[in-house]
Amino acid sequence: MRYMMLIYSNEAEEAKLSQEEMQAVFTAYGAFSSEVQERGVMHSGEALQPTAQAVTVRVRDGQTVPTDGPFAETKEQLGGFYILDCKDMDEAVELAAKIPGAKTGSVEIRPIMELG
Amino acid sequence: MRYMILIYWDETIDAQFTPEEREAQFEAYRAFTEEVRERGLMLNADALQPTPAATTVRVKGGKVLTTDGPFAETKEQLGGYYILDCKDLDQAIEIAALIPHARNGSIEIRPVLEY
Numbered sequence: 001m002r003y004m005m006l007i008y009s010n011e012a013e014e015a016k017l018s019q020e021e022m023q024a025v026f027t028a029y030g031a032f033s034s035e036v037q038e039r040g041v042m043h044s045g046e047a048l049q050p051t052a053q054a055v056t057v058r059v060r061d062g063q064t065v066p067t068d069g070p071f072a073e074t075k076e077q078l079g080g081f082y083i084l085d086c087k088d089m090d091e092a093v094e095l096a097a098k099i100p101g102a103k104t105g106s107v108e109i110r111p112i113m114e115l116g
Numbered sequence: 117m118r119y120m121i122l123i124y125w126d127e128t129i130d131a132q133f134t135p136e137e138r139e140a141q142f143e144a145y146r147a148f149t150e151e152v153r154e155r156g157l158m159l160n161a162d163a164l165q166p167t168p169a170a171t172t173v174r175v176k177g178g179k180v181l182t183t184d185g186p187f188a189e190t191k192e193q194l195g196g197y198y199i200l201d202c203k204d205l206d207q208a209i210e211i212a213a214l215i216p217h218a219r220n221g222s223i224e225i226r227p228v229l230e231y
Contacts, residue, residue: 004164006194008187044160046199047229048120055205057212057223064213071124071222074188078122078226083162089171096173097180106187107173110194113163115142 002043002112003092004083008076009105011050028100036084036095045082076105083112118159118228119208120199124192125221127166144216152200152211163196192222199228 017025036042051070058065070077079101086092089109096107133141145163152158167186174181186193195217202208205225212223 002162004162006187046118046120047231048226049229051226053227055209055225057209057218057225058221059213059218064209064218066209071122071192071224072190074190076187080229093171093173093180093182097175102173102175102180105174108187109171109173110164110167111169113165113196115163 001086001088002083002114003086003089004081004110004112005092005096005099006078006108006110007080007082007099007101007105008074008108009079009101010075011077011079013104014079025100032098032100033082035098036082041084041086041095043083043085045080047080048078050079051077079105117202117204118199118230119202119205120197120226120228121208121212121215122194122224122226123196123198123215123217123221124190124194124224125217126191127193127195129220130166130195141216148214148216149198151214152198157200157202157211158198159201160199161197164194166195167193195221 033045054070056067056069056071084095086095092109096102096109099107101107149161170186172183172187200211202211208225212218212225215223
């Protein structure tokens with residue numbers, strides 16, 4: 001079954017990381033991606049540009065209203081995701097805990113609604 | 117350029133749908149998906165099961181902590197996404213406005229970080 005792992009972190013804290021610390025995070029993600037690919041469970045994954053580059057669109061009374069920034073102010077912001085093919089939620093939790101961002105932020109696991 | 121289109125809305129609204137309203141919403145999304153496919157913009161998309169089915173994982177001091185539910189309490193919750201190949205942000209905004217939940221939710225556009 002497919003599960004989406006949404007990786008949330010505090011962008012302001014991340015911006016304070018040194019070059020070495022950032023490289024270490026980058027390397028850790030490379031290792032995680034390799035592991036899930038080797039296990040044959042990797043469906044997809046992407047990193048997103050920070051929320052400073054986000055635009056939120058709402059249509060109200062027929063008018064398109066774009067605003068700069070994410071949909072809501074939250075302590076942690078979405079930075080990327082993986083979609084993994086897991087046996088069950090237990091396996092999804094086991095894998096989510098290996099995502100580097102789980103140590104400093106939050107990984108939200110969402111079962112995918114498979115449509116016809 | 118690739119953009120992730122994140123679809124947020126108040127799940128409690130859907131929970132009160134009649135079967136007809138639910139079907140109408142599915143049909144609206146089918147039509148939108150068909151349009152972005154025909155325009156050659158469609159890369160990926162999924163619907164997510166509502167947040168009562170979510171589990172949030174954090175690792176603190178080497179221990180795996182799990183909590184039921186999403187990462188935070190928000191008025192609107194993530195219900196699905198598209199990844200689209202758009203000419204630029206303006207086109208992404210134009211397309212985002214066509215998404216059914218743009219009318220009663222919030223559509224967050226995030227440029228994908230390309231390595």
